[in-house]
Amino acid sequence: MSRLRARIIGTGSHLPEKRLTNHDLARMVDTSDEWIFSRTGIRERRIAAEGEYTSDLAAQAGRNAIQAAGIDAATIDLILVATTTPDLIFPSTASIVQHKLGLSHTRMPAFDVQAVCAGFMHALSVADQFIRAGSCWRVLVIGAETASRIIDWNDRGTCILFGDGAGAVLLEAELDGERGLLSTHLHADGSQIDLLLTDGGISRGPAPGGGMGVIRMQGNEVFKQAVKAMESCVDETLAANQISKEQVDWLVPHQANIRIIQGTAKRLGMPMERVAVTVDRHGNTSAASVPLALDEVVRDGRIQAGQRVMMVAFGGGFTWGSALVRW
Ligand SMILES: CC(C)(COP(=O)(O)OP(=O)(O)OC[C@H]1O[C@@H](n2cnc3c(N)ncnc32)[C@H](O)[C@@H]1OP(=O)(O)O)[C@@H](O)C(=O)NCCC(=O)NCCS
Known part of the structure; x- marks a missing residue:
């Protein structure tokens, strides 16, 4: 019996420019590079600039995945964005990303998936179901966050841990393929x-x-x-x-x-x-x-x-x- 499988045909990512090092944090709260690195393995993280939103990071990661796949973006059937830090309460960040990618004319569905740090695994699984069911051929799955916007910068137990960024994969349905x-x-x-x-x-x-x-x-x-x-x-x-x-x-x-x-x-x-x-x-x-x-x-x-x-x-x-x- 024939079956459809979702293959990853392109990946992409995007990080904000600004770096916040452990030394920077040691000037903000009672901590040290040594404490943070030995307990977490973290040396630095990226922080989105003012006016730089989750959808901006997501759209750029998406563009990079589309470019890596070498496909016409208008052939994508669905955009999923996993995020805990959406631009707004509504509309979904995925809708905003669809527009920023210049794809609103396609009328393809686009929605967010919320499962915090496991959000990308959830969005990937949702995309996989759409592809296996034969409902979608190409799906763009993005994980994107501006976690820095929900940090208490006085709480040394959490402010040292998080950073901003986005990553994406482009999935394509393949009939009876071994890969994916x-x-x-x-x-x-x-x-x-x-x-x-x-x-x-x-x-x-x-x-x-x-x-x-x-x-x-x-x-x-x-x-x-x-x-x-x-x-x-x-x-x-x-x-x-x-x-x-x-x-x-x-x-x-x-x-x-x-x-x-x-x-x-x-x-x-x-x-x-x-x-x-x-x-x-x-x-x-x-x-x-x-x-x-x-x-x-x-x-x-x-x-x-x-x-x-x-x-x-x-x-x-x-x-x-x-x-x-x-x-
Ligand atoms: C946050 C984390 C690094 C803290 O490390 P830990 O070894 O568990 O440390 P504790 O929370 O037990 O705190 C130990 C001591 O360090 C202190 N401390 C906490 N943050 C500190 C910091 N940034 N710098 C210095 N000291 C710190 C605490 O106040 C505590 O002091 P006390 O013993 O005087 O009360 C660690 O628990 C962790 O990584 N947890 C998982 C977090 C995570 O992955 N969350 C997301 C899941 S998706």
Whole structure:
């Protein structure tokens, strides 16, 4: 029986110009480069300029993916944007991105997916379902954030962790192809929202200090949950594909903390040379982190055709998910 599979035919990313180093942060809160680097692996992160929005980063990452794929952008059937930091409450950032890409005349659907740091895995899985069902031929999936806009710059437990950026993949349906998305796996557990959330919003009203709210996190607890969830997702993905960990060539994990990444790599018995790491330069870019890291290892030629690539992420909600791709 014939089947459709989603193949990644192009990747792209985009980062704001401005770098915020650990030394810069040490002048803002009681911390040090040594503390931040030893606990998280982060040296610096990028911060969007005033007037630079999530949709700007997303659109540029999208353009780069379209260019890498070498296709006519008007042939895209669907745009998905995973973000926790949309330009506005509405319309969706995906609608704004569609327009910024000059594609509104196509009337293609465009919508956002919200699963915080696991947002890209969720959007990728949604795109995969559309392609497998035969509803879409080409889908642009973007993860983009301006996390800096929801940071309490006086909270040393969170302001050191996050950064801004965007990454994208262009998927194309292929009939009976060997390459592409082999499986995706998504999970949520809404019972522990107090461990990682924003302290204000829309229906609940503004934060105590006013405004849309900032990230509040019990870092220690989140750390433990993240390690557990990412490890179990890796196991689930191996089992679903009936492969052993030795058959995975690359790990592209969510970039929250180098120690979480090392834990996941250990579960796969994966040497760190086979793990995409950008956390040192980007910090945690939430929904953008996996596609940003993927774009880096694709563009510098480290990932080769035919290799198996495992992507896995964990975020607020809690939400977590993975995907296995044959490149
Ligand atoms: C945030 C994180 C780096 C903190 O590291 P940790 O080893 O767990 O540190 P703790 O939170 O236990 O705090 C230990 C001490 O360091 C202090 N501390 C916290 N942030 C600090 C900073 N930036 N600089 C210096 N000291 C800091 C704390 O106040 C605490 O001091 P105390 O012992 O006097 O109370 C770590 O918990 C983490 O990475 N968690 C996961 C976060 C994450 O991935 N979130 C997103 C998931 S998508």
